[in-house]
Amino acid sequence: MEYLFAPMEGITDAVFRRVHHRMFGGVSRYMIPFVSPTEDRRLPPREMRSISPEVNRGVPVVPQILTKRPELFLWLAQELKDMGYTELNLNTGCPSGTVTAKGKGAGMLTSPDGLRAFLDAVFSAAPLPVSIKTRVGFASLDEWPALVDLLAGYPFSGVIIHPRLRSEFYRGDVHMECMSYAREHLRCPLVLSGNLFDIPAIQHYAALGLTEHVMLxxxxxxxPALAREAAGGPPLSPSELSAFHDALYREYASMYPVRIVLGKMREITKYLACSTLATERQRRTMLKAHTEEAYLEAVQVLFSAPLRTYPGYMQASPDHIWP
Ligand SMILES: Cc1cc2nc3c(=O)[nH]c(=O)nc-3n(C[C@H](O)[C@H](O)[C@H](O)COP(=O)(O)O)c2cc1C
Known part of the structure; x- marks a missing residue:
């Protein structure tokens, strides 16, 4: 079983991917958060900071494309091929209102005929193998069987399934029953992406034998040691967790002003703190730290708390400020 690193817009940028790959490993491929090609067919500096081969050197990455226009998909696919990429991913899962309102991301699931026309055009000329990352429907689980049948008609190199509806964003349980239906009806490699938050969750899922790979x-x-441990390596140690934080902090500090660095790091540290027994109050102090001194002090408190028995993500209740 391979462990893929999920794309997480705003978090798993090129710096994050490089530092993670250098310090932990265990991941076969990192998916780059989506790039959305624009009408003028240019790649602005913001996108290049994410997908240029220079910033991804030595890291196994797969770019992801978000568009509903086949000609823009094919243009970007060729650009990416010219950069040396060997595989692409299509995003039909993004739940954001601004994306779906334009019929992109999960919005593509609302029009099966539109999706079919898009895939016909893409697969008639794609210069590279294409995989898809999808949800199991837009508004109702009843959409899933027809969507699977539609996907079965195309030569995807893989289908990555986030078993939630668009309306469920990232919250709550995942619809595992949808994975069995996909397994029965799709022949290409399948990947589950959703709620594999710690080692027991991965082991429990792996024992079901439903997919070739998983995405974390x-x-x-x-x-950050989750894939390494799942693949038989050592578990996370407390010193590694803070060393990972410090390495990210140093990298960002060499690139951005302190306000940006703190914004990025607070977002990442929200997640890292889930692996520890730090209290809600200690986490809130970190979130409210707006000077370098206050932030670093709060982080030191967070990382001096012991690790949880199974470090990983904790899904918060809806009224909780935590991620
Ligand atoms: C903050 C955030 C950003 C995300 N950005 C992307 C993205 O750019 N492309 C994508 O396909 N999925 C994106 N996702 C979805 C994740 O890749 C993943 O499918 C989802 O979080 C479920 O997996 P998990 O439960 O292991 O986190 C994002 C999720 C989150 C929470």
């Missing part, structure tokens, strides 16, 4: 998201951002 919030679990591995919270416990």
């Amino acid at each position: 998201g919030r679990g591995i951002v919270s416990n």
